[in-house]
Amino acid sequence: MIEADAREAMRVTGTEFEELLVFGGSGSPRLTAAICDHLGIKPGRGEVIRFSDGNLFVKVNQNVRGRHVHLVQSSVFPANDNFMELLFWIDAFKRASAASVTVLMPYFSYAKADKKDEPRVSIRARVCAQSIEAAGADRVVTMDLHAPQIQGFFTRPVDDLYALPLLAEAIGDSGDLVVVSPDAGFAKQARKYARRLGAPLAIADKERVDHSETARVVDLIGDVRGRDAVIVDDFTITAGTLTEVAESVMEHGARSVRAAVTHGVFTGKSMERLDSSPISRLYVTDTVENQPVRLSPKVQKVSVAPLFAEAITRIHRRESISVLFDF
Incomplete structure (x- = not known):
């Protein structure tokens, strides 16, 4: 949790931070503005042009020679365009003689493709990692990677921040809580x-049989009866798993159910599923801001700008950021 006085202390004014620049790509303009507001600086000036044939043109509209550049860009909606734009930004900064380029990728959409789980498939997360490094990035800062071992796909430093403190603060400690992991794979983080939150843990046992982005809950391990359940996960796309788990915990006697998810990607009928589910509130961060659907009133956004602003400050001052993982 970052308190108001800590946020004020983070503001980077004065000559010490004259070399610091923060730019935002098409995937994260609002988050970039919020981060810069916490830092007390203005976003860097640049432009992106999309030609009629689908090609992208990226231009840096100010001098970055000898400056430490930070680029904020989530790679989703549209995933491939935003990722290619990210690479073009890095290349533009390096060719403009920036002293360093730190990529802040709040949501790394290809992180889900972290292994070869079928014959003759690409490990797309590794391909993306190699591309980011080949373009010239010096450091990567991301949030809640689907698989933390993806950091090993990079040879440059990678900082994987956690939204847990901010989401836990939003959840609060009222009621007789029980935290529910949507599957065994997320149990450690849950x-x-x-x-x-000072609460017990329950785990939903689910199975996924294809690439349809939905799963089926087959059992619930743990006692949720008479408690206020909070389902936690790193991301949701269709809200299928969240709503299935929510229905299961209510069937097992839970008094109420909420959910907290770092990356609210949201596609298709996700909001219809959420509205018709027993979930009373879904907390998500602002790592994804170009959702193609209108968000339900049940969705409450929690900003991660203070966390990224502090990470930028500590990296720029050459201070340890391990304090951000102390929770």
């Missing part, structure tokens, strides 16, 4: 939520 246990951290449970410790933070």
Whole structure:
């Protein structure tokens, strides 16, 4: 949790930070503005042009020679365009003689493709990591990678921030809570939520049989009866898993159910599913801001701008950022 006085202390004014620049790509303009507001600086000037044949043109509209550049760009909606734009930005900064380029990728959409789980498929997350490095990035800062071992796909430093403190603050500690992991794979991270909130943990046992982005809950491990359940996860796209788990915990006697997800990607009928589900509130961060659907009133956004602003400050001052993982 970043308190108001800590946020004020983070503001980077004076000659110490004259070399710091923060630019935003098409995937994260509002988050970039919020980060710069916390830092007390103006966003860097640049432009992106999309030609009729689908090609992108990226231009830096100010001098970056010898400056430490930070680029904020989530790679989603549209995923491939935003990722290619990210590479072009990095290349433009390096060719303009920036001293360093730090990529802040709040949501890395290809992080889900972290392994070769079928014959003759690409490990897309590794391809993306190699491309970012080949373009010239010096450091990558991201948030809640689907698989933390993706950091090993890079040879440059990678900082994987966690939204847990901010989401836990939004959830609060009222009621007789129980934290629910949507599957066994997220149980380790869900246990951290449970410790933070002082609540027990339950785990949904689900199975996924294809690439339809939906899964089926087959069992619930743990006691949720008479408690206020909070389902936690790193991302949701269709809200299918969230709503299935929510229905399951209510069937097992939970008094109420909410959910907290770092990356609210949201496509298709996700909002219809959420509105018809027993979930009363869904907390998501602002790592994804170009959703193609109108968000339900049940969705409450929690800004991660203070966390990224502090990470930028600590990196620029050459200070440790391990304090950001102390929760």
